Amino acid sequence: MAYKLYYYDIRGGAEPIRMILSYGGVQFEDIRAPMFPLPPKLPTEIKERATWGTIPLMEFEGKKLNQSLAITRYFAKKFDLVGSNDFEAAQCDEYVDTVVDYVKPWVPILMEQDDVKRKGLEQEQKVKSKEQYMDKFEQIVKDNGGRFLVGNTLSWADIYLAHVLNSGELNHGIRFIDEYPALKSMFENVMNTPGIKEWMEKRPDTKY
Template sequence: MAYKLTYFDLAARGEPARLIFAAANVKFVDNRIKMPDWPALKPTLEWGQVPILQFGDKTLTQSKAIYRYLARKFKLSGTDEWESSQCDELVDATSDLVDEFVKFVFKEPDPVKQAEGKKNFITTTLPTFLGRINKRQMDNDGPWLVGKSMTWADIVVAEMLRQMSAATDPTALNGYPHVRKMIDAVFAHPNIKQYVDASRPS
């Protein structure tokens, strides 16, 4: 069964799904939408948004639903229901952080308020999140957020932190060694590294 992932030709919310495919070494059609084509495509979509995952005669939308489906399919959702629920918790918390990021980057038209939002994100919102993840990781023997092997939670958290820190403060991860260790482990995964080196969008 061939998978087709449709998203813009950039990272954002489409990239974690691409990384899950890469980690599992599963080939898929990476259908990247060009921005000029989006206005005509949008009204044809059930929810009017992307990413979209298609396989056979099935279509799935909503980014986290796609990540979660792929994680279950490719055995990246933990070893039991408790680990699976921990993955959900971490991704939901990261989604809350992304929502705060989106508010000032894409939804705030006033440049003064946008600058204030960015400052608050850099000085308060992001450090609070990083501190919590770092504290959680202190008791772990390995680099992973859940259990003893990489899960989709590691992939989603690592990728979204990469994107948000790059867009706001490249030094944001300094001082959080356990978070850094997890992110480095994700991107050192051979399959993910190969994908990133070959085709990662910005």
């Protein structure tokens, strides 16, 4: 297969790439290194292929592209998911960077092995996340007509946020969309989009 995506066997930073490739109708080889036991060890063969020794790594048409956001943005551009002008493209970047900031404090919580401690940390982080991010994302979608974060079409910012909302539910049992109607509508738009819908139905079921 001409397109090869290397990552761990989790959703993580590769999932928006998988979603966008599926949206674009690209057949790709989804190469997954084992995540367990923790901490995971990247197989030498993959580490040496990746320019910076990290994944995700994408190989296609004789080219190599590293760094999750560079790869995601490249395919988002290819499939017209970056808004309709330079300013909207920058807004997509802003929202994706903000989603990345939002995710950061959840990672150590996910790795917490003590169930009681993890549940407590999740509830604390949920309150902080609502105030700092979700209330604001809800308002942005609402002010923009209630369906998209940017402009009047689907963008990679919608896909990125929808992926993170979905993983937040799978990883922590937290369903922000039940509390935010505009985000729910944006989320459902993304998940019902041809290509993405089929990917979500057929993708491997993984712990993270």
